[in-house]
Amino acid sequence: MPNRSEPRVITPALLRDWALPVPEGGKEARGTVLVVGGSRFTPGAVLLAGVAALRAGAGVLQLAAAESTAAALSIAVPEALVVGLPETADGAVAGRRHDRLVELAGEADVVAVGPGLNDVDQTRDLLDQILDATGPDTALVLDAYALGALSHAPDLLVGADRPVVLTPNLTEARHLLGHEPGPDLDAEAARLAERYRAVVSLYGHIATADGQRWREESGDAGLGTSGSGDVRAGILAGLLSRGAGPAQAACWAAYAHAVSGQRLVPRYGRIGFLARELLDEVPHTLATV
Template identity: 30%
Template sequence: MKILNAKQLKEADDFTIKKQNITSVELMERAASQIFEWIHSRLQNAPVTIHIFCGVGNNGGDGLALARLLLKENYSVHVYIINFSTKRSTDFLVNYDRLKKMNVWPQVLNKEDELPAILKEDIVIDAIFGQGLNRPPVNWVATIIKGINNSNAFVVAVDIPSGLYMEAVPEDKNAVINTNYTLSLQLPKLPFFLPDTGVFTNDWEILDIGLDETFIQEISSDIYLIGKAEVINMYKPREKFSHKNTYGHVLVVGGSYGKIGAAMLSSEAALNSGAGLVTSYVPKCGYQIFQTALPEIMVLTCMHEEYISEIKYDIKPSVVALGMGLNIKPVTVKAFRSFLENIETPLVIDADGLNILAKEKDLIGKLAPKTILTPHPGELKRLIGEWKDDFEKIDKVKAFSKANDLIVVVKGAYTITVYHNEMYINTTGNPGMATAGSGDVLTGIIAGLVAQGYPPLNATIFGVYLHGKAGDLSVEKNSYQALTATEIIDYIGDAYLNLFERT
């Protein structure tokens, strides 16, 4: 699913109005009707008080139209107009007149007015500002927003929480509506998925308002939301007449004394994701552990007992995953450098492999095109430098990816795969996956997919999805607190099976 910016969404509105020969007011009525149906299906005329706060633009027009529909169903509705400007949009005025014809007169709130009483049992509909906002609300409007947030009422935002920008972090985070639900019209919005801005909506849902599908399909976008519908088209079914070599050979290079488990998690995840063969290259202290715990994994060791001092092997892997538990001792860094200078095999680099790259920046230039990097936030900062907010972070990751032709996984609640200017936002995963070893598992899954012949970008997008889905399926039977990396591995198979289940 594409994610469009504010300008593109406006173009989609205009194109739809022209092609479908409707007015902008009629399109607004569609939006209000969808919001009404969402609310009505849940409340079923329950005796609850609904407060609708409207701005004076088209977002406010949506709110006024919604108020009319709710009143017709005999809901208890209080409508307020936040009078922050003398300018009113045409569609706002049309819906204002329609309300007045019902003998309903919204309460106009001016600078000197106090916020009306809102009980925690009430519902607030936020229709103050829309996606076109590009500057902070004036102080008295910000005070109203803070009052709504402090009311503890259930808050539903129309399209986007008021005070939130589409392409920047708000200067005053206290002047943004905190919503329980955001009802996004037609398509989701980028701010929902970034840590700095996603905190303002607890959950979101898309409401289809009938924008022209052909226009949306054909318009160019660099941002995609990834769910089951997107990854199922990437899935490569197994051939009947195949064998283990058909599905590639993963070499996992990592581990050190006390951190052998990191390489083990990656190795097992690579096998469970479908790789035909997995070999682990570890220091000698890991040999017996691997051979005992993971009999399906072949093991090679370097000469040193406790850490990797050289990387030499006589196999021909399809992909190398390296860095998990590796350490950054000088001898290991030297071995890492020598390895990169002589490798042509596709790479997935994580953990201490990334830390070495951050310290030895010249090594980045030695990476093959479309090498996959899977940093956590700390590792990412060491690679690209500090950032002031999530939008700058994304810009810096894009520039880094493009300059070095690398695929970068930006881990988070919504993990984002970045390749050049393209962003693929994942929708699976949960807070329970913030646990030791989860990243090692992700690296192994991605490497396993590359081994099976998935192109590096597809392997990364699909791998991130499977990783998150495995975590989601596991947590259904456990809990956020008890979820472990090993359990994520155990549910990789279930994540595959879920691709073909109806949802």
């Protein structure tokens, strides 16, 4: 087990000393994010994650979701290329090979998998396609059902030697750990990071496989709202796309997510804002660190 540092509190001063890359040039310099998710009944998760990636600085956005939702998504997010994926009879995204998905994954700088997916077995098949299609420099953000699939195949990332960030909630952390998370979420995040050889962002508790740890302390109860995790995963993907490293992106994303929620409190109260309202706050939060 690596020697673990004491968690560092994420503050504006810490982030200013760890400044995000500012790419020069056109949209290609800010990278391409592919978000894979969205069952027939949950396309909004892909929308939230994708728009969050753009708000965090991604240059090109591509969305892959259940075929029945693709037309609506392309209208709702006109900035994105949208690809419809085959569906099962109950509306889940099917895991069978899809040549266009493989092509897009192979060209993306960051692939975020999980928002809105709802079938563990089908998601595992999607992950296999994406891992086969992407190179060692392609960053992965695994969220929601992608984490469930990983918990069923804990060796999936072994030897992959690629930048990966896991973004579990407490239920997903339980599946990944094999036990209920204890009260020390710093320690639980570190256990997950070591076990899966990835950066882990667990409710603002961030850890790397080599024992580094950070804690974001600005988050409040309002972030516990439907779709909020999709926004956080999208912010992460956007920061990775523009050139941030996995730990840096996780720390900045945790801060941007939490403080964007704080900025909404005067208008909506502590628990009255919606996940979609976080999106417009993200650029300002990042810019004013």
